[in-house]
Amino acid sequence: MASSLSSHAGASTAAAPVKVSFKAQMLQAREDAIVEAVNRLLAEKGFDLMTVDEVAAEVGIAKASLYKHFPSKEDLAAAAMVRVLARAKVLLAGLPADAAPIDQLKAVVRWMMRLQLAGEMPSLPSQNSSLRANLMANRAYLDGLLQVSDHIGGWIEAAQANGSLNPALPPLLVLYTVYSRACDPVLEFMKSSGTHSDEEIVEWVVVTCFDGLRQ
Amino acid sequence: MASSLSSHAGASTAAAPVKVSFKAQMLQAREDAIVEAVNRLLAEKGFDLMTVDEVAAEVGIAKASLYKHFPSKEDLAAAAMVRVLARAKVLLAGLPADAAPIDQLKAVVRWMMRLQLAGEMPSLPSQNSSLRANLMANRAYLDGLLQVSDHIGGWIEAAQANGSLNPALPPLLVLYTVYSRACDPVLEFMKSSGTHSDEEIVEWVVVTCFDGLRQ
């Protein structure tokens, strides 16, 4: 349909999409910069302590320009969550399909913990109700969360079926436990103790998560 | 020394301590009410979303009266943490001394999770630096934390020594992992799913914590 349209309208409209696309690219680029800044600030200080002024200053734009892109602080946070969910989808798609489900799950947990240790994991307070309401009304967020959860959920069921994961545990509990590693305070605690490398910490937490504190 | 003083001064001063003690008791009772309200609000909304006006309203006193007892919002939070640490000490002291160290640890984890599910576990954001600085300057908090950590730390080392806990894990990691159950979002998630009782949830998280997701 698009090709028939351009062949009919000729050169004048052939240039127009390029121009619009360029403008859209600029807009998109700025939006990306905003969301990345929000992502970083959410990881560093959390939602409540992050101010919209900070975000604008970090991006280097006026606060008013921010509100052209996102109507509220809550929407900024939602955009950051959508971004990290998109990154998660890329990771999931890139994992070797023939690996054991339990190893897929471990890879996901490792990725989330490395992201947190790198200061790139935005974490939102589950207590803020206005934020929760906003997220639950955000289609992009819900869609992304559902897709990622379905993908991981498939591995959980497969791992329980082949006996590598405790089948007595509700799959939802396992999913939540995996997700919780994204905001596990143990990582920050161990990092601040300063006596271990990030990779050591990640491996220890993976062990405690899948094999428990017991030996 | 107090008895020799009263025997010397006679009846007139014998009444005075009673009066002072009554006044002090009233003051103490109100302080307890304040700290309990702070504890509940911290558990419900967290530090940032809790307002001093709310605390005063909950207790039923004026905000200025609050500031007669505690000089700042941070001190209110610290008092709530001291309170929960005191409750923890009572629990630790009441556990059967002859039980296996691993069972002592499980009992502690169960207690923390039940407290969280009951909405009585105050949790502070680790990101708020002014709050952290205030806590680190609070002797009562540091003392309480140290005592509780020493007590639990002894069990961790004993459990590692008798092989019921993985000896390859740094004791500090184990301690942090235990403490983290106090703010484990899995509990709230599972509770909000509404299909399981609190005790079921607690037992599942205990299993995943000590035995891992793996079977």
Added chain:
DNA sequence: GTCTATAGACCGATAGAC
């Protein structure tokens, strides 16, 4: 009559929103 504690108005700063 004095003195303390209280209640509720008040202030300055700051953050979100436009």
Added chain:
DNA sequence: GTCTATCGGTCTATAGAC
């Protein structure tokens, strides 16, 4: 760049105990 709401923190007039 402005506006408004809110929040942490303070001030003052008053009520009640001794």
